Amino acid sequence: MKKKKSVVTRYNRWGYIFLIPFAVVFVTFQLIPLCTTIYNSFFENYMSGLRKVGPNFIGLKNYAKLLTEGDLGKYFCNTMIMWILGFVPQIILSLLLSAWFTNPQLRLKGQRFFKTVIYLPNLIMAAAFSMLFFTLFSKGGPVNSILIAIGVFKEPYDFMAHIGSVRGLVGFMNCLMWFGNTTILLMAGMMGIPDSLYEAAEVDGATPGQIFWKVTMPLLKPIFVYVLVTSLIGGLQMFDVPQILTNGSGDPMRTSMTLIMYLNKHLFSKNFGMAGALSVLLLILTGFLSAIVFQVTAKDEVQ
Template sequence: MVHNKIRRINHGYLFVAPFIIGFLLFGLYPVYNTLSLSFTDATLMKVDSNFIGLKNFERLFQDKTFLTAVTNTWELWIMNFIPQLGIAMLLAVWFTDVRLKIKAGGVWRMLFYMPNLLMPAAIAALYFSLFSYYGPVNQFLVRSNLIPEAIDFLRNKEITRAIVVFIQWWMWYGQTTILLMAAMTSISISLYEAAVIDGANSWKMFRYITLPLIKPVMIYILVTSLVGGMQMFDIPMLLTDGRGSPANAILTNNIMMYMRFRSSQGHIGAASTIGVMIFIMTTFVALLIFYLLREKHDDFKGKSG
């Protein structure tokens, strides 16, 4: 028996070994590289670089653009995440509700996921031409007398932000729906049957059965969306001029990082500093989420057998 247990402990290592080897081979160096660059004045156009300690960080904290970028990133993420989760939750509940019997739930879900299949570059190009000054949205709105004259949508801060938020929501709510449905369908029907016998209403069943049981998936969605949101890049980068215009309205952390990196000198030192800051911020918030949503159920999971 003791022998058996040791064997099993060793197996734990074996199972995770490919991951660790893969990480050591491919993942470690880029991470180390980023971290060490953040303390230098390295540029891509120079052969040598100097260690400058925390100077990059000092400069970054004095730069009010960085504050703008951080605020923007949070706003853009939260504004798209709340409706994304809300609508996905609504859809998942409807599609899995045995009483509503929504027809062809799988087909709906499949169609709602479609935007995610498109390349971000294609999406950005499409929305750009839709909302340009001489574009079809203006044509439609003016000709149907909804607005008196054309609006330069993508030179308006609020509208541009709204478009980014909408695209992000549009791209991702389908995936969130799939994940939530996957979690909800695996909840045993007998739990709901028992609840119906006890006279529970829909809301109570959702609150006390569904929600607690889909928690692991919820944590997954929340954390991956947070990480993705903090690194939001493709759409705001490609929608306007790649600099977060108009007036830095959609300048995100990653765009700012990329701008430093792509500047004519290629300031990878200064860019790495932003990368490190994004990382620290994301980690802090993610750990906070884990801490807040942490529960006893972690303990009983392992022992359920």
């Protein structure tokens, strides 16, 4: 018995050995920067012209300044609005495509081709995507030319000067870039549902709509919650699309300025104390919103 136990112990060592690269990378590139960011958030450390101020320990003053003097609430609302504008059509489109592709009764042809096509936008860099849309929707761009030619507008419409159009473009781009990834995840969840459940529901006389809402959606809930939480985290970290589309200004009137764009301005001005405090607040906010999602989605769990 003792010999068998020693053999198992020696075998288990290989698991720890293979974990070493991950542990080294995690500690070096995630844990240490996280601790450093939290540490810097308690210091006054910025550039005033050519003069460096700090680092001077000031406690929670950076946090108090962000919460009382800054436009943190406004930028949070901007971020959430643009995330919702992208996520709602994205999840609807992904659910629809997933239901179509996984329905054996439809027998759709060329599924592999269409699955590849819908995932391609996710492979395009957000910077390239933003530059493309900036060119397409500029005052002299092809979209304005087409709309004028068909009589929708009499003169070019400045998409970048209106709140609704800028936010709508950001949401539309996020939807296009991520609906393919969401579709693949939801399809994986739907394909894991046993066919016997669908057959039993059909025998009981359930309609396709009832099968989807009463069978598919409840069993798809773990994947759906995962998609919702990861999309929420990605939405809070939204940066590249609005940054490039508005040239970093968040115009019009900073209504498209996101939390990470606000953080980037502090980093650009080398205000590391405020940037650290904002990063910590963003971490807390992400954890709080994710906990709310888990709490709400767990309400109908069987007790």
